[in-house]
Amino acid sequence: MEEIIERTRNIDFHHPFTPYDVQQQFMHTVYNVLEQGNGSIGILESPTGTGKSLSLICAALTWLRNYKKKTYEVSIDTAASSFKDEPDWVVEQLLKRKRAEIVDLWEERESNLRSIRAREAMMEEREKKRRRYGEANPNNPVKDPDIDEEEWLLDEQDDEDLPRFSNIGKEESSDDNDGDQVKVGIMALCNCIIMTNWKQIYYTSRTHSQLTQFISELRRPTFPPSVPDKFLKSHEDHEIEAVKHVPLSSRQRLCINPSVARLGSLSAINDRCSELQQSKSKDKCQFIPNANNLGQTHQFRDNVLATLPDIEDLHSLGKTFQVCPYYASRTAIPGAEVITLPYPLLLQTSARDALGIKLDGNVVIIDEAHNVMDAIANVYASEISLKDLVRARQLLEVYVKRFGKKLKGENRVMVGQVARVVDGLRTWMENALDIKADQGIIDPNVLLKHKGIDQINLFKLIDYVQGSKLAYKIEGYAAHIETEGGTKPTTPFSSTPVLHTLLSFLVSLSNLSSEGRIFYHKTNGKEHREIKLSYLLLSPAHAFSSIALKARAVILAGGTMSPFEDYTAHLFPNVASEKITTLSCGHVIPASNLCVWTLSSCQPKSNANRMEFEFSYQRRGDKTMIRELGLAILNICTAVPDGVVIFFPSYGYLEEVVRVWNETDGTQSASIWNKLQNKKAVFSEVKGSSSDDLLEQYSKAIMDEDTPATSTKPPSKACGALILSVVGGKMSEGINFSDRLGRCVVIVGLPYPNINSPDWKARIEYIESTTLKQLTECDAPRPRNEAVAAAKQAARDFYENACMRAVNQSIGRAIRHRNDYAAIVLIDRRFGTDRIKRKLPGWIQGGLVTGSENGGLGQMMSNLSGFFRSKQ
Template sequence: MERSDFHHPYTPYDVQLQFMQTAYDVLERGDGQIGILESPTGTGKSLSLICSALSWLRNHKKSQYEGEISSAKEKLQDEPDWMVEHMLRRKREEIVQRWKDREARLAKVRAMEKELEERGSKRRRVGEAATKQRRDVDEEAEFLLDDWQDDGEVNADDPLSMFSKETRALMEKAGVAFSRDHEDEVDEPDEIKIFYTSRTHSQLSQFIAELRRPSFPSSVPSLDSNAQPEEPATEGVKHIPLSSRQRLCINPAVSRLGTLSAINDRCAELQQPKTKEKCPFVPNADNLTNTHRFRDTALATVPDIEDMYHIGKTLQVCPYYASRTAIPGAEIIILPYPLLLQQSARDALGINLKGNVVIIDEAHNIMDAVSNVYAAEIRLTELRKARQALGVYVKRFGKKLKGENRIMVAHVAKVVESLSQWLDAAMTAKGAHGIVDANLLLKGKGADQLNLYKLIRYIQESKLAYKVESYAAYVEDDGSTSHKPSSNPVLHSLNSFLTALTNLSTEGRIFYEKLPSSPPDIKLSYLLLSPTHAFSSIASSARAVILAGGTMSPFDDYKAHLFPSLPAEKITTLSCGHVIPPSNLCVWTLASTKPIVNATTAVADTFEFSFQKRSDKAMIRQLGRVLLNICTVVPDGVVVFFPSYGYLDEVVGVWQSPDTTATADAGLLWVRLQSKKAVFRESKGGSSDEVLQQYTAAILGDATEVAGTSSTKTRGALLLSVVGGKMSEGINFSDRLGRCVVVVGLPYPNINSPEWKARIEYIESSTLARLCDETTTGKTRDEAVAASKQAARDFYENSCMRAVNQSIGRAIRHQEDYAAIVLLDRRFGTERIRSKLPGWIRGGMVAGSEQKGLQGMMGALNSFFRSKKDQAS
């Protein structure tokens, strides 16, 4: 259905209307629909997502209300008209009153918030909890493990049975099963919701700021279908952000522990029945009123994470747990990647995706994000620390440990010994890295006979890691009351690694790598090779999933590796154009310095920065001369992206050395570049903020003298950066900061690394298995083998092109912006590579540029920037 009004706060561009219409259609169709939507950065993607999704949600809710009324009408079709009218009006009144009651409660909160703001006292401090004085014997008592019993299998009929006893009790208190006899409690209907996630905290904060801009009509129907609606024209967005304890904990005695794992364990420990020192902020019967005030305030004010923290401090109620009471009444729930992508995290938060909408922003790295969430590693030095800490702990408390505790602590020690034994042997073996057979890791000490699932649950529920490490720190501090666990929680790393070992062996691999540290160290790391299984619980549960990003191209990987079994009709893809006019973009492929007359004839000075050819010093120097030419005609900022830090160092080294073959080329290339522009370079271990600040100052004239250049009379600056580095994502080179972006070569990952070898092998084998199982493909065995190898090559190349596309997207950031993009490698001229560029980049390509050489490029750049100068004047 075509819609023209998405309640956008501004006049939307055509590309925004196209984006919003497509997103709306995906949500409207539902039934497990997937939308993969690309909208370049600077086109208002976040606001378009908000307007399309919330417009659909309000329309959907209104249609559901009308559906209730229609259903009631059908049941009364044999009754007299006056009775039908009376009953339908009562039904409408019931729906409207339910809405009005909720809005009145939230309006009251808004009024109170406004009054407090005017007084300048919206937030007040919560006093620090008094420090409890304890004797050494009492101090040590807190480290003793509580009695632990294995509760056996999870009860499928009890949705809370997967949690520990104290967690279940707390969730019942904190909103999952609050007492209903309190006068302030309202039973909120659990309506359809939008779950929005993005990669970083700052991106979530930006989204919330955008969420405050538009206004949306109410979803509630009028009392009379033939009359004007009595309710207000608009209805505030009910939104709640979720985050970790680390960001939301307001208990100073817990939040000071620093690490997320230590905070989680200490928080859970303070809720156990036997604990004398309870957390005063956890929702309970005594602070139920403030918990409800927290819920209503959060739903009324469109808060960000910092606001949630301060609301909790003001009301002296834990924001981490109290925020869950707002979930039933929320329309949109915002949370970071890890809390959405992990089933265990969703369960802990009480999140049910079934029938709801999931929107994943910045989704170009969603497959890496899934892998990172499930990644785990453990080092030999960490295992030695764990062994030492366990020894100290058992020496002190061993005789006091009873029953299951004594057995399970011994099992943990056995696992630590087995892993240490394997890594000790690997340290003296040949090879710096490789793939590990997971079955061999626990062969030592008979650890392979243990029930890993039970051991993992024990470590989590008993808080063993927190107690052991806290006691080790306590002993190290000679009984100081300020003890806290190490910032590197070893037993938590162990538990994460053991959890990884329980994953399907076909979907992940374990690697070892010797580390060049002092003293020498070695680590084991787990890599999830396929995100399919981990993501399937989201895709199969949600009504619809939208993957949105500025640079989603190429799309094929998302279809093949996130939704391999989904029929094509359930996947919608869109690559939007940019909001800039075509005249504001010039994309040039430079394949050679000289024109190419015949594509089949080899041409001198061809640029191909493949791994086999890129160390050619003559080509590197030719690259420097090309950049000299570019810096001559491009005003302000030029950003160059290289395939790796190592290659950037190699190139700079050549530029800084004399050219013994040159006759007319006087002077070092590095010095000549510095004479054109102030030159800066990104370094692997350096500060990107400092480099970016100096680069910006050189262009905008904020400093009279700029470090890194021999002349202060330069025309802008040149920044040498790396694809996939600090400058290639999240940094905006808008306007004068990025008038030209140059991409040198194709940044293919190291295909000889153990990780990539394992990925390629997995894709080939899984694709072959799928093709052989599908009787409808009509492929022979040889054809299936060829197709599986091609699938692996495509995945490898797509990974490269996603990184390139991210780098390219750094330049054009808004409608008035303009820039030139130079793709410097002959391979960018091939249709295979071009097809994997974003649509707006392909649209801006100069036809036949790959054949016109350096002279053709300089003419095009001269003309492009001269036209912009004429427009400005």
């Protein structure tokens, strides 16, 4: 680490505040990875509350501006070498002119953007005055176009008109159905951008709210010009250059055409939008960028580059200039320095192609990257139920009854093939209801043998359904006639239409490889049993390789990335180790603000009758151990003020523990549950319930002097609140238990996934087989017995790492800023083993009380009491 800092010691990262040491360390590491380039990978962990997003921005944009300056200087040096036979004074004059041209272009662009920003500020001020004096804006709603049955009729197609097949895994990927006219218009507009073709930063996170938070952080720092200082006539006049940023999103969030946006579901919006661009469409969308609205599109583009907008701003700009923000935003991409977008739009090749995203030589930053492997699997996952197939068959029958006689040639054949596929899958699923096992893996060849599905060219069928908008037309017609008939549509557009669901599943079925499996799952419904088929991607490496191989550098950043081994082994298996940089930052809090204790037993190690806590699947039902756990929690609630958050391995086990704590016998005056309620207001997370209401009640119990009516505590005795939650539940990620809300976080047991489930069996088998193949078929193969042992260990590590990532996420709910403080109690003897300790985040390892696993409840209480007394 010292070597990295030494290489970048003199760099000013333009942080808007005085950065902490851990922030300096983080920024130096990011800068070094980007500077190294050539496919470099950075896997960086910086705890929540350490200013990770701002550090990413400062490091990445400082590197980008420095890179631009170097590129300008190289262009001048190159020009100078081409004039080597000219006299020095001639060369100097030519170079002076070239520098002036660069600065003039740069100044012209910056001046235009400053003017736009000034105009935007003036309009905002004017709007504030309007609101202040109660003036309302005019409202001119656009009426939906009249519905015509011809909208739902399939166009006649010849074979040469059929679209080419493209992989469309999830909903977002169907955004690639853009009209050629739109692409040509956008390319023409992009050519108007001056000073482009720079390196760019693509930043992605899991949710739109996280992207919005990042954009607000992006507005904090200022950076110097990208033109070298020596090129500028007066540096004082050009101290800063505004960041150029473009947010990208799906049509669902950006569409401003009321008749399309009202459809609700992304798949329906995509299909209808694409249909309104076809040459045969009689009712083309008036907002699509074209020659008629070129001026508005230019204005939209320039406003985007001038104002650092978020998605809501982009939508508003589209309405203001009456131009589609989904398409018009692409015209701003070439001039952008930072492009933000949600996971699905970056992680899928077809979605990137649809948006015109070019990763070659650019920087990719993935934030909240602890779940990137799951995100990749989700993007490529698909699922369909028997209920979906029954509904799909009904829709087909309704459609064919109305339009069957008008369907000709290819349309008739393809609609018939869709019906056969539906009937074949339905037959298999109905027969599978008699299988004894409730879940398992399916051989796709067996799945396809019913109704002759294996004789159908699925690639051609998928291509047809996508290109003809069959799913949209059938779903849309059904919704139309149900609405016309005065009945509520049984499958509204607000949910994913079943034929689009079928299409996604067929794509998965046709793209099966060694990296994916098809599973069936049976459930007991209210009236009858249900069964569904799902596709699971077992390895993210191949899907992610298209990003890793093209990008100049990839940064994976998160608050809890530990353990790191999974990313190097399963996301970048073919990347040389010297290209991968890992960093686990400490916290910005002083060491005295954290107390981490491993409670292996209520009794110290010296006690011969010591019963150890081990909440493994085999032992967790021991009622004596559950009561001992209750005793430990009761004591923690006595020592810890305000809020205590406890995470259990599963909802089922949480319910079992609460049942035991409610039991009493003749020796007890009150149950453990009642005793807990006398200490604190007790709240419990329920599977499927709203986390917002629960969190509000919990917070109110802590922050208010009086107990709320919804609390379960006796007001005169209890102090603070206790919330019982689940690792992997709604409280374990994205919830902020800062300050008084989370003075202590308790982890009960290790939440290992169910290793006997079909999907985990498939994952373990896949890792073992691929690892064994790598070890026995490499240039220096291992002996068979050693390779087998290593492969099994690799699978065990992956399984355990999945557990520890979930634990680390839950731990990260506490301590959210520099002045925060909290205790963390890990209840299970296995937390005291070196193997598990190594997989905790570095800052947690640093806070572990040495030897705590050998102490008992008494020693823990002494430490906790002393810790919180020191904070009074």
